[in-house]
Amino acid sequence: MVKIGVLGLQGAVREHVQSVEACGEEAVVIKRKEQLEEVDGLIMPGGESTAMRRLIDKYDFMPSLKRFAESGKPMYGTCAGLILLAKNLVGYDQPHIGAMDVTVERNSFGRQRESFEAELDINGVAEDFNAVFIRAPHIVQAGENVEVLAKHNDRIVAAREGNILGCSFHPELTDDHRITAYFINMVKENN
Ligand code: GLN
Numbered sequence: 001m002v003k004i005g006v007l008g009l010q011g012a013v014r015e016h017v018q019s020v021e022a023c024g025e026e027a028v029v030i031k032r033k034e035q036l037e038e039v040d041g042l043i044m045p046g047g048e049s050t051a052m053r054r055l056i057d058k059y060d061f062m063p064s065l066k067r068f069a070e071s072g073k074p075m076y077g078t079c080a081g082l083i084l085l086a087k088n089l090v091g092y093d094q095p096h097i098g099a100m101d102v103t104v105e106r107n108s109f110g111r112q113r114e115s116f117e118a119e120l121d122i123n124g125v126a127e128d129f130n131a132v133f134i135r136a137p138h139i140v141q142a143g144e145n146v147e148v149l150a151k152h153n154d155r156i157v158a159a160r161e162g163n164i165l166g167c168s169f170h171p172e173l174t175d176d177h178r179i180t181a182y183f184i185n186m187v188k189e190n191n
Contacts, residue, residue: 009059010052053096108136108137
């Protein structure tokens with residue numbers, strides 16, 4: 001059994017915990033940076049990346065999150081979590097954690113499409129995944145070691161680079177746990 005941390009500062013924390021538990025593994029809500037040492041993989045939930053960043057700084061999480069990424073332990077970000085993981089952000093000088101070689105644009109599906117659902121073919125995960133997008137970002141550019149897992153209207157919305165997984169949408173808001181299971185498998189393979 002592996003232990004999966006869910007960064008518990010802001011956003012859809014409980015939903016990710018439920019998804020990990022539905023896959024039969026243990027989830028730990030991470031509220032203090034010291035707890036990162038107890039887990040084998042970390043999920044960064046969707047929510048609001050600016051609010052999450054404020055809390056990351058307030059509780060001095062950033063150096064520990066960067067170390068976690070450098071250690072090679074798997075990380076998985078959904079929506080705001082993907083924004084936190086990206087190496088480059090359109091319109092910003094500095095990334096947040098900056099661990100995944102992608103350029104991400106925030107809120108990039110436009111106002112009139114603030115939230116929508118789409119069926120996605122996600123390579124290695126599912127051919128018919130019902131994805132929920134809420135003020136979603138997308139990956140504008142992916143580095144050469146990044147494997148594109150899914151596109152929607154020609155935009156990259158799910159990708160993996162080594163032990164880092166990111167998607168624009170919110171698998172945790174549905175009861176389809178196949179992406180969570182895919183991530184758990186990454187964690188098991190890394191252990
Ligand atoms: N728009 C949010 C942000 O920029 C992300 C939206 C989400 O996580 N649903 O952080």
